[in-house]
Amino acid sequence: MQKLFVPFAIVAAAMFVCAPFIILAAPYESTMGLVQKIFYFHAPIAMTMFVSAFVCGIGSAIFLFTRRSGADRVAVSAAELTSVLGIIVLVTGPLWARKAWGVWWEWDARLTSTLVLWLTFQAYLLLRRYGGPGSDRLAAGVGLFGMANVPFVYWSVNVWRTLHPKTSVVPTLQPGMRGPFWFCFLAFILFFMLTLHLRTRLEKRRAELEALYLAAEE
Amino acid sequence: MSTPGGDLDFTTLTLTDVTRSFGRRRALNRVSLHARAGETIALLGPNGAGKSTLLSIIATLLAPTSGEVRYGPHEGLRAGAALRARLGLLGHDLYIYPELSPAENLRFFAKVYGVEDVERCIADALDHAGLSHRRDDPVSGFSRGMRQRLALERALLHAPRLALLDEPFTGLDDAATHALRQRLATLRNSGCIVLITTHDLETIEGIVDRAMVLRNGVAVELPVGAGSLRQRYRASLTPLSSSR
Amino acid sequence: MTFVRTIWLITRKDLLIEARSKEILFTTLFFAVSSVLVFAFGFVREGRAVEDAAAGILWIAIAFSGTLALGRAFERERQSETLRALMIAPIPRPALYLGKLLGIVLLLAAVEAIIVPLVSLMFQAPLFTHAWLTLGLLAAGTIGFAAVGTLFAAMLVRARSRDVLLPVLLYPITIPVIIAGVRGTSALLQAEVDLPMARLWLSMLVFFDVVFVTLALWTFEPVMTE
Numbered sequence: 001m002q003k004l005f006v007p008f009a010i011v012a013a014a015m016f017v018c019a020p021f022i023i024l025a026a027p028y029e030s031t032m033g034l035v036q037k038i039f040y041f042h043a044p045i046a047m048t049m050f051v052s053a054f055v056c057g058i059g060s061a062i063f064l065f066t067r068r069s070g071a072d073r074v075a076v077s078a079a080e081l082t083s084v085l086g087i088i089v090l091v092t093g094p095l096w097a098r099k100a101w102g103v104w105w106e107w108d109a110r111l112t113s114t115l116v117l118w119l120t121f122q123a124y125l126l127l128r129r130y131g132g133p134g135s136d137r138l139a140a141g142v143g144l145f146g147m148a149n150v151p152f153v154y155w156s157v158n159v160w161r162t163l164h165p166k167t168s169v170v171p172t173l174q175p176g177m178r179g180p181f182w183f184c185f186l187a188f189i190l191f192f193m194l195t196l197h198l199r200t201r202l203e204k205r206r207a208e209l210e211a212l213y214l215a216a217e218e
Numbered sequence: 219m220s221t222p223g224g225d226l227d228f229t230t231l232t233l234t235d236v237t238r239s240f241g242r243r244r245a246l247n248r249v250s251l252h253a254r255a256g257e258t259i260a261l262l263g264p265n266g267a268g269k270s271t272l273l274s275i276i277a278t279l280l281a282p283t284s285g286e287v288r289y290g291p292h293e294g295l296r297a298g299a300a301l302r303a304r305l306g307l308l309g310h311d312l313y314i315y316p317e318l319s320p321a322e323n324l325r326f327f328a329k330v331y332g333v334e335d336v337e338r339c340i341a342d343a344l345d346h347a348g349l350s351h352r353r354d355d356p357v358s359g360f361s362r363g364m365r366q367r368l369a370l371e372r373a374l375l376h377a378p379r380l381a382l383l384d385e386p387f388t389g390l391d392d393a394a395t396h397a398l399r400q401r402l403a404t405l406r407n408s409g410c411i412v413l414i415t416t417h418d419l420e421t422i423e424g425i426v427d428r429a430m431v432l433r434n435g436v437a438v439e440l441p442v443g444a445g446s447l448r449q450r451y452r453a454s455l456t457p458l459s460s461s462r
Numbered sequence: 463m464t465f466v467r468t469i470w471l472i473t474r475k476d477l478l479i480e481a482r483s484k485e486i487l488f489t490t491l492f493f494a495v496s497s498v499l500v501f502a503f504g505f506v507r508e509g510r511a512v513e514d515a516a517a518g519i520l521w522i523a524i525a526f527s528g529t530l531a532l533g534r535a536f537e538r539e540r541q542s543e544t545l546r547a548l549m550i551a552p553i554p555r556p557a558l559y560l561g562k563l564l565g566i567v568l569l570l571a572a573v574e575a576i577i578v579p580l581v582s583l584m585f586q587a588p589l590f591t592h593a594w595l596t597l598g599l600l601a602a603g604t605i606g607f608a609a610v611g612t613l614f615a616a617m618l619v620r621a622r623s624r625d626v627l628l629p630v631l632l633y634p635i636t637i638p639v640i641i642a643g644v645r646g647t648s649a650l651l652q653a654e655v656d657l658p659m660a661r662l663w664l665s666m667l668v669f670f671d672v673v674f675v676t677l678a679l680w681t682f683e684p685v686m687t688e
Contacts, residue, residue: 064684120634127631132622133240134688141617141685145610145635148677152638152670159662160641213242277550280688303552311543317479326475330468330551356482372547 009194015187022183027176035099042092044185046114048192049085050150052078053117055196056124057147060140069207072136075143077199079124081192086118109158116153120146226300228290229255231276231380231411236285238271245271247435248285255379258402258412260422262440262451263432269415270310272432273382276413277307289380303331306378308386312369316358320349320368323357324375331376343371346401348394362389370398374405381405383414387421399425419448431455468553472561473568479538480569486534487572494527494577502584516587517648521603521640523577528570528607529629532615535566540619549686559682563605563612563675570604592650595660599650602667603643606674610635613678617685642667 019040029036059075062068093111094104105111124146127139233251237244245268253259261269274280276287278294278301287294292301307313314323324340333339344350347367357365366389374381387395402425405412416422429440429447431454440450480486498519505515539545548558578600582589589596614631618624646663649656 064681067684116634116637123627123631123634127621127627130623131618131627132620135621137685137688138617138621141613141681142631142635144681145613145674145677148673149635149638152666152673156638156641156645156666159666160645210242214239214244217244279546279550299552299554302550305550307547307550309543309546311546313544313547314542315475315479315544316542317482318475322478326471327547327551329471330548330553332552 005194005197008190012187012190012194015183015190019180019184019187022180026180032099035096038092038096040180040184042089042096043181044188045085045092046089046110047185048188049082049089049114050117051189052082052085052192052196053121053150054147056082056121056143060143060147064137064140064144070204072140073200073203073207074196075140076128076136077196077203079121079139079143080199081196082121083118083125085192086114086121089114090118107157107161109154109161112157112161113150113154116157117146117150120149226292226297226304227379228292228304229379229409230288230290232288233276234286234288236272236275236282236287238268238275238280238283244435246275246282246432249432249435249437251430251437253411253413255409255411256406257428258406258414258426260426260429260447261413261415261432262417262419262429263415264455267432268435269432270384273307273309273384273413273415276380277305277382278302279307303376304379306373306376306381308370308373308381308383310384312365314357314365314369314372317356319354319356320344320347321353323368324372327372328375333376339375343375346397347371348397363391363394366390367394367398370401374401377408378410380411381413383412385416386414387416387418395421419446419451423447465554465557468557469561469564472548472553472558473564476535476562476565477568480565486531486538486569489534490527490531490569491573491576493530494523494573495580497523497526498577498581498584506585511585511587514644514648514652516581516585516589517644517651519585520578520581520587520647521643523581524570524574524604524643525607525633525636525640527573527577528566528604528611529632531569531573532566532608532611532632533625533628535562535569536615536619545616545619555683555686556679559612559616559679562616563608566608566612567604570608571601574600574604587651589647589651592655592657592660595650595657595664596647598664599643599646599660599667602664602671603639603646606639606667606670607636609671609675609678613682613685616682620688638670639667642670 023037023040026037026040056075056078059071059078062071063075090111093114097106097108097111098104120142124139124142127142128135131138231251231253233249235248235250236246237248238246249268249272251259261272263269271280275282289297289301289304294301315326318326321340321344324343325336328336328339341350344353347364347370349364349368352360352364357368360368366386370383370386373383386398390398399421402412402414406425414422414426423446426447428442429451431438431440431451433455438454440447440454445453501515501519501522502511505512505519536545539548549555578589578596581587611628611632615628618628618631621627642663646660646667649659649663
């Protein structure tokens with residue numbers, strides 16, 4: 001991974017440079033106008049966020065059952081990324097909602113599930129920050145439960161919302177929009193992997209530093 | 219006595235290079251210890267030296283960061299419930315329910331440990347603790363010394379092979395101290411391994427076989443030799459005369 | 463000693479302590495009644511509750527008082543570190559979890575026995591027309607909430623700021639339970655009763671219970687060993 005980091009970083013950077021042009025070239029959506037373009041950021045980031053949440057959940061489970069601290073480092077990095085990506089989704093979502101439905105917040109199934117998931121991982125980080133010694137194992141339990149909860153939240157919010165259907169949700173993708181969409185998704189996944197790697201490495205360095213402090217004491 | 223999860227027993231306790239750190243703080247540093255059935259060993263040392271951490275590790279409540287604890291041929295965390303059935307721990311917190319009476323507390327723990335003939339066992343324990351006359355009063359009204367006596371009997375209820383006693387003399391009056399000394403002598407004769415932490419060096423003089431001093435997480439065996447326990451302990455704490 | 467008897471031993475001990483002090487039952491009950499009252503000021507207009515309010519008030523009162531009961535129940539095990547005594551006792555850890563869970567569920571059932579009729583009376587909610595479905599939703603919802611809550615409250619016994627962390631961790635995870643409870647109950651309360659919808663929510667709750675009780679039994683041991 002260390003060797004591949006720089007080439008991957010260059011690819012990701014190049015993709016982010018190209019992205020605005022590709023998005024500009026994508027078909028213009030007449031009812032939504034320019035605001036529709038936010039979709040190319042909003043949806044890929046939301047998908048990346050769910051990937052990140054699952055990485056944290058799986059890392060937590062591995063840490064819980066094998067006590068491998070490497071898995072915990074991946075889990076905490078992924079939880080922080082989930083939190084950051086979640087903020088972007090929760091800011092861009094209402095921007096879209098304002099234009100599409102005329103309200104800032106619509107209790108749409110996807111947006112609501114994102115909010116719940118974001119809260120879960122916020123709780124994970126709060127526990128690690130304020131829980132005192134040993135809270136890494138406790139947080140791993142929360143990470144695992146949070147991941148298992150995703151289908152339940154999505155399903156229940158979905159059924160709850162379809163009880164009172166109000167607005168038509170995201171318009172189906174036109175063929176010309178699909179290319180730019182997946183391009184952006186790929187760019188964000190790459191970005192996610194790179195930041196996850198960096199953050200995990202930082203955590204590893206921190207652990208090494210702790211070990212050095214302990215060794216120096218002897 | 220039958221124990222849940224089958225009968226598991228051991229006659230030695232071996233700690234090899236047990237280390238435990240909490241973040242950047244190292245509570246125990248490569249502590250090794252070997253104890254045989256019928257031995258009573260004192261763990262001495264100033265506050266915060268790691269005595270309670272060491273007892274928690276031996277009681278399987280805490281996992282060591284590195285090193286291992288063996289109970290005869292068995293390994294600590296893997297042996298599980300059958301091993302835990304042979305351990306008795308008197309902690310700094312007393313592990314008794316203040317809302318319940320002594321008899322109810324003992325009955326609950328006797329059943330948890332799968333003790334046979336629960337009622338006789340409770341009667342004996344209350345007798346040892348000198349609490350027979352208050353067997354049905356809630357513990358919340360008891361003095362510290364009475365609770366301490368009850369907590370000790372609770373820890374020894376199931377006749378453990380290994381008894382870990384953290385400051386058992388706290389809050390005891392002279393009569394109770396004398397009774398506890400006798401109780402420790404009986405335990406030793408019954409082939410129990412006893413680890414005991416205390417600051418009352420005079421009290422345990424003569425009832426412990428050996429002593430180990432913990433200081434900043436490092437263990438030093440107290441030399442056998444002339445002088446009282448207190449004198450030898452003092453000597454071990456001054457760096458010049460500490461022998462390794 | 464069998465597994466089931468161990469569970470009952472733990473639960474009976476909790477019930478015995480509660481029977482002595484009655485502290486958790488009374489405080490939780492009055493907290494539940496107070497929160498019902500507080501919500502009433504928000505959702506009752508011109509003497510009548512707004513549509514669907516009764517179900518929401520009922521379930522929020524259960525969730526709030528449940529959190530309180532969980533916190534208190536494990537504070538009791540922390541006072542003299544008796545939870546550690548149970549951790550070194552030779553009982554299977556899953557039995558310990560289930561014993562505590564059963565105690566919490568029974569306690570919440572006692573609280574619900576009072577506040578469900580109360581909500582039914584105060585908000586003219588016909589909760590007893592489909593008594594079995596209501597009972598099923600309450601039972602499955604309470605078990606689901608308590609299953610997650612018992613694990614979290616048990617593991618937070620060792621943590622700092624445990625009082626505030628419990629609801630912070632518990633509510634996001636139990637949101638499906640709240641949604642299912644509220645929607646399932648209000649399907650029974652609305653003008654034309656929607657039985658299939660109530661059954662759908664009930665089956666979702668049962669599924670939630672199965673998944674999370676299994677998961678909690680599986681994670682209790684590794685989460686509790688330091």
